Amino acid sequence: MTTTRRGLLATGAAAAMLPVPLSRARAQANTIRIGVMNDQSGPYRDIAGPNGVIMAQIAAQEFGNRGFTVEVIGADHQNRPDVGVNLARQWYDQGVDMILDVPTSSVGLAVNNVAREKNKAYINVGAATSDLTGPQCSPNTAHWVYDTYMLAKSTGGAMVRAGGDSWFFITADYAFGHALERDTGNFVRAAGGRVMGQVRYPFPATSDFSSFILQAQASRAKVIGLANAGADTINSIKQIAEFGLTRRGGVKIAALLMFIADVHGLGLETGQGLVMTESFYWDLNDRSRAFSRRVQPRLNNRHMPNMVTAGNYSATLHYLKAVADMGVPASKASGIEVLNRMKAMPIEDEAFGRGTLRQDGRVLIPSYLFEVKSPGESSGPWDYMKLLQTTPAEEAFRPLAEGNCPLVRS
Amino acid sequence: MDEIFGIPAPLLFGQLLLGLINGAFYAMLSLGLAVIFGLLNIINFTHGAQFMMGAFAAWMLLNWVGLNYWVALILVPIIIGATGVLMEWLMIRRLYKLDHLYGLLLTFGIGLIVEGLFRNEFGSSGLPYQIPPQLSGAWDLGFMFLPVYRGWVVAFALVICLATWIVIEKTRLGAYLRAATENASLVQAFGINVPRMVTLTYGAGVGLAALAGVLAAPIYSVNPQMGSNLIIVVFAVVVIGGMGSILGSVITGFGLGVVEGLTKVFWPEASATVIFVIMAIVLLARPAGLFGRA
Incomplete structure (x- = not known):
């Protein structure tokens, strides 16, 4: 029944969103078209969603007209690989030059193949799986702000160092959860810790985690690793607190992927003390504060930018710089060439500062380990995190040689 | 330690207890659906949205008006129930003479709109x-x-289910309701205002959904989905319990909660599917449902 319901939405959304901007756009050859594809209606909507589209639009506006115009369109992939692949084909065939964002690892990996097949540019910002720059890396693809390896190293590494040497994973049963569980498990074992067990639950149809929490408790692990995201993470944390594991049992929660919007939805009362890893926080420094205050009034629900929406801004800007450098016809002709040009140029923008795009498509920027503030420490909405530790760009991500990316071996 | 099927006792x-707790939510929600279907012959697809509205209404009462959980438990079903009354009066009653499908489409559409607005x-x-x-x-x-x-949720849900069953099966009001289900025009001929009764029944069903929403707010993420x-x-x-069967929906709700809970231990990946497998089997063996009358 879920399929039918989502299917109805899919048809409606595709019919409503696609033909109008594209037919109008096709008339102009000197226009670069960017398609932002993400979850506009489901559990990951607040991670990117409409705000992800707006941030790409802001970047395009600020880039200005340098001999060509830029058009940004958006669509909902509903977290379904089949919808994502159909949309990607349709977009690329109808003149979209670059597809951006694509959270939900299963969809992100599926679109990766389409971009390669059609030799178009693809910048993934929202998906987590480190396979995008590992075994499934592609010369047409860049992966922008984070991945499962970076999360595992920062959050997982910090938990093990703090004495959390036995883990139990509660994992969303799809590509993303599996990758996050795998990468974190590797760090735990490498540091001498043990993985006591894991439970993989159906995504996205699960809202009660109590059964899994009981299994985690029975394993006597010191750390419960949450290899999930969005509303699932919020539900897990709420219910772990409810069962008293953290307060009475001394169990630590490793929320391996958490966004500031999740903290907003969880509340500081329940969320305080959690550690999490991001590559962007609005209140990190003067630059990020100025940037965030400038864009916040334009975002839905007056959300602060998070690492994914800020990543859409950064990626759009860098892509457009490369296009301006090579010229529109050459950019349209080959996605690989655009990516090569992007790799040759240093990344620099207001949101993230400086970064580089590596041969395997991995963007290298620092990662930050944060702790969620207590209600007393917070001065109000969005003042949620304090910085614990910074991992420099060259150490934050998986070393090039370890990723098994075919591009690197050749 | 004693083990049963390789799982420590x-x-x-x-897990059995947790299954019962989840079953309590299923029971309360399916109860409202069964009441509405039994009397109105409407498959109320807005029910999920009304459950969500209940949770949001509790949040609004707390954050905007400063009224706590206990007040919400009483006020929210009344407020959201009133929106149900309005909805029945404005829209749903126009569809009683048409096929089930129209009611389903209307309530499904309203559910999507409500969810979208909250989102x-x-x-x-x-x-x-x-x-x-x-x-x-x-x-x-x-x-x-x-x-x-969680203990409170089970106890409270049981009381509500029992009370609803008593009202419908053992009171004069319930007798009118059941009679109107069988033959509305005859009951109306005896001087009972059937349309008003139908409207209020829909409101009550919606109120039950909203009440479940308030119960859910502290343990689940309060979000539009x-x-x-x-x-x-x-x-x-x-469907498994038998459309329109009050007792059937309550027993099935608790029972399937337990089945789902056990699946989460033995084969967690299948825990979202197991209920639909059971549904398929029941529909093949007893098309009217376990407690339904064919």
Whole structure:
């Protein structure tokens, strides 16, 4: 029944969103078209969603007209690989030059193949799986702000160092959860810790985690690793607190992927003390504060930018710089060439500062380990995190040689 | 330690209990659906949205008006029930003479619109709602720690289910309702205002959904999708129990909660599917459902 319901939405959304901007756009050859594809209606909507589209639009506006115009369109992939692949084909065939964002690892990996097949540019910002720059890396693809390896190293590494040497994973049963569980498990074992067990639950149809929490408790692990995201993470944390594991049992929660919007939805009362890893926080420094205050009034629900929406801004800007450098016809002709040009140029923008795009498509920027503030420490909405530790760009991500990316071996 | 099917016994008891707790939500939601279907012959696909509205209404009362959980428990079903009354009066009553499908489409559409409006206003990542202080903490049952709040949910849901069953099966009002289901025009001929009764029944069914929403707010993420995740399962519960059967929906709700809970231990990956497998089997063997009359 879920399929039918989502299917109805899919048809409606595709019919409503696609033909109008594209037919109008096709008339102009000197226009670069960017398609932002993400979850506009489901559990990951607040991670990117409409705000992800707006941030790409802001970047395009600020880039200005340098001999060509830029058009940004958006669509909902509903977290379904089949919808994502159909949309990607349709977009690329109808003149979209670059597809951006694509959270939900299963969809992100599926679109990766389409971009390669059609030799178009693809910048993934929202998906987590480190396979995008590992075994499934592609010369047409860049992966922008984070991945499962970076999360595992920062959050997982910090938990093990703090004495959390036995883990139990509660994992969303799809590509993303599996990758996050795998990468974190590797760090735990490498540091001498043990993985006591894991439970993989159906995504996205699960809202009660109590059964899994009981299994985690029975394993006597010191750390419960949450290899999930969005509303699932919020539900897990709420219910772990409810069962008293953290307060009475001394169990630590490793929320391996958490966004500031999740903290907003969880509340500081329940969320305080959690550690999490991001590559962007609005209140990190003067630059990020100025940037965030400038864009916040334009975002839905007056959300602060998070690492994914800020990543859409950064990626759009860098892509457009490369296009301006090579010229529109050459950019349209080959996605690989655009990516090569992007790799040759240093990344620099207001949101993230400086970064580089590596041969395997991995963007290298620092990662930050944060702790969620207590209600007393917070001065109000969005003042949620304090910085614990910074991992420099060259150490934050998986070393090039370890990723098994075919591009690197050749 | 004693083991049953390779699972330590204490863990298994804990899982059974958790299954009952989830079953309590299924039972309360399917109860409302069964009441509405029994009398109105409408398959109320807005039920999930109304459950979600209940949780949001509790949040709004707390954050905008300063009224706590206990007040919400009384006020929210009345407020959301009133929106149901309005909806029945404005729209649903125009469809009684048409095929079931029209009612289903209308309520499904309204559900989508409501969900979309809440998503636009509040986003998808949800809102915080704390467990009331009187119900926080946990009991040590020996084989598991049972959060007080979960115990409360089961007890409260059982009372509500029992009360609804008594009202419909044992009181004069219930007799009118059941009679109107069989033959509305005859009951009307006896001087009973059937249309008003139908409107209020819909409101009561919606109120039950909203009440379940208030119960859910402290333990689940309060977000616009929370109802649509649950409602598909609840429909399966109603179908298995037999459309329109009050007792059937309650027993099936608790029973399937337990089955689902056990699946989460033995084969977690299948826990979202098991209820639909059971539904398929029941439909093949007893098309009217376990407690339905063919």
